[in-house]
Amino acid sequence: MKASELKITDVRVADIDGLPKHMILLKVYTNDPDIIGYGEVRDASSATYAKMLKSRIVGENPLNVEKLFNRIKQFGGHSRQGGGVSGIEVALFDIIGKFYKIPVYQLLGGKYRDKVRIYCDTDVDGKHTGTDMGKALKKRMDDGFTFLKMDLGIELLYDEPGTLNAPVGMLEDMQKYSMKAICHQSGSIDKSLMFGKNYDIFTIPHYATGIHITEKGLDYLENYVKQVRDVIGYEVPLAIDHFGHVSIEDAIRFAKRLEKYNIAWMEDLAPWHMTNHLKKFAENSCVPLCTGEDIYLAENFEPVLSAGVNVVHPDLLTIGGLQEMKKLGHLCEKYGSALAIHMAESPIAFMAAIHCAASLKNVLAVEFHSVDHPEWFNLINPAIKLENGFMTVPDAPGLGIESLNEKLVEKFKKADCDEPWKDTSEWDNEWANDREWS
Numbered sequence: 276m277k278a279s280e281l282k283i284t285d286v287r288v289a290d291i292d293g294l295p296k297h298m299i300l301l302k303v304y305t306n307d308p309d310i311i312g313y314g315e316v317r318d319a320s321s322a323t324y325a326k327m328l329k330s331r332i333v334g335e336n337p338l339n340v341e342k343l344f345n346r347i348k349q350f351g352g353h354s355r356q357g358g359g360v361s362g363i364e365v366a367l368f369d370i371i372g373k374f375y376k377i378p379v380y381q382l383l384g385g386k387y388r389d390k391v392r393i394y395c396d397t398d399v400d401g402k403h404t405g406t407d408m409g410k411a412l413k414k415r416m417d418d419g420f421t422f423l424k425m426d427l428g429i430e431l432l433y434d435e436p437g438t439l440n441a442p443v444g445m446l447e448d449m450q451k452y453s454m455k456a457i458c459h460q461s462g463s464i465d466k467s468l469m470f471g472k473n474y475d476i477f478t479i480p481h482y483a484t485g486i487h488i489t490e491k492g493l494d495y496l497e498n499y500v501k502q503v504r505d506v507i508g509y510e511v512p513l514a515i516d517h518f519g520h521v522s523i524e525d526a527i528r529f530a531k532r533l534e535k536y537n538i539a540w541m542e543d544l545a546p547w548h549m550t551n552h553l554k555k556f557a558e559n560s561c562v563p564l565c566t567g568e569d570i571y572l573a574e575n576f577e578p579v580l581s582a583g584v585n586v587v588h589p590d591l592l593t594i595g596g597l598q599e600m601k602k603l604g605h606l607c608e609k610y611g612s613a614l615a616i617h618m619a620e621s622p623i624a625f626m627a628a629i630h631c632a633a634s635l636k637n638v639l640a641v642e643f644h645s646v647d648h649p650e651w652f653n654l655i656n657p658a659i660k661l662e663n664g665f666m667t668v669p670d671a672p673g674l675g676i677e678s679l680n681e682k683l684v685e686k687f688k689k690a691d692c693d694e695p696w697k698d699t700s701e702w703d704n705e706w707a708n709d710r711e712w713s
């Protein structure tokens with residue numbers, strides 16, 4: 276088939292859950308039966324964000340990825356709302372690579388490295404000590420991982436008297452309504468968190484909870500980190516996420532305690548758009564600051580980078596896809612910040628992140644959540660194989676995914692969603708006046 280004859284013919288989705296998160300797999304079909312583009316909507320998102328784009332791209336030539344991205348860009352937004360646009364963009368790059376029989380990294384300008392470092396997110400359920408966490412992290416090191424991240428947050432202090440103070444009732448509400456959200460790393464955000472009092476508590480920004488950590492609380496958390504370092508040593512980088520919704524001043528007080536423990540970064544200590552808070556942290560602490568997994572479009576990183584964020588943490592399925600990630604890479608060079616790629620999704624998003632990381636100059640590592648779920652690795656053919664905490668950049672066409680393991684898609688299909696790959700013709704006539712100006 277000539278390049279000018281290639282057309283998009285259909286878009287279909289499959290919601291799966293349990294490996295460990297809610298993931299939305301995407302297929303973009305073409306009039307070449309051998310070419311299907313694989314994409315994915317951001318974790319814990321809605322397939323609607325992709326399906327509503329179907330009528331805007333069917334009939335178009337998928338090779339014109341920039342033109343199509345600009346057509347659908349207005350339907351993306353921050354966090355999960357970026358998922359549809361980003362997922363389609365990734366699938367179009369997969370199609371282009373398959374059509375011209377070249378890997379996606381080559382379409383992005385070639386590669387800086389042949390293998391990409393994976394950093395392993397680790398958490399320990401329930402009440403536990405820094406020694407327990409240290410042992411869990413040590414196991415990751417024994418498996419070959421060379422970069423580590425742990426969750427460490429104020430929920431460890433809820434039942435430690437005299438470690439937190441807060442407006443009366445706030446700590447009780449946090450425990451009652453949002454513990455599931457705080458401790459969500461091994462599972463999915465579920466629907467119940469998005470309604471009623473759960474939603475109200477889940478969405479209070481850091482600066483508005485009124486929760487403060489006492490000196491006793493800081494002692495407790497510092498000792499936890501010391502215990503972790505006592506087990507894992509100082510050879511490997513260790514990042515911290517999910518500190519909790521406390522003011523930036525309290526985050527600074529804790530960061531000062533952590534400087535001697537060589538922390539790779541502290542993540543999302545304030546809402547990313549509160550650049551005055553980010554700036555205050557950056558100017559008052561020597562622990563690197565990281566944010567960015569909820570930012571749509573590279574241009575929206577510029578205020579964050581100029582506030583002094585040292586490590587940006589974009590998610591390919593929120594930022595807008597591969598081209599936006601490349602733009603961000605160039606912005607990071609301008610500001611002297613490193614990239615760590617956020618990734619909490621399926622092997623489709625993982626492979627896209629690997630191609631992207633290979634093509635970017637200053638990448639620390641790609642995140643990984645599914646090390647304890649062996650079936651995650653087999654969701655695509657050929658299956659994912661990590662070696663000593665690294666992923667070799669594939670040379671096969673497109674993302675390097677020949678097919679999905681449909682038996683596993685069926686096994687892990689999400690209970691309250693449509694059947695995998697169900698007909699989407701109900702979206703064929705969706706339209707609006709899409710002109711963004713008059």
Ligand SMILES: [Mg+2]
Binds near residue numbers: 516517542543
């Ligand atoms: Mg995070």
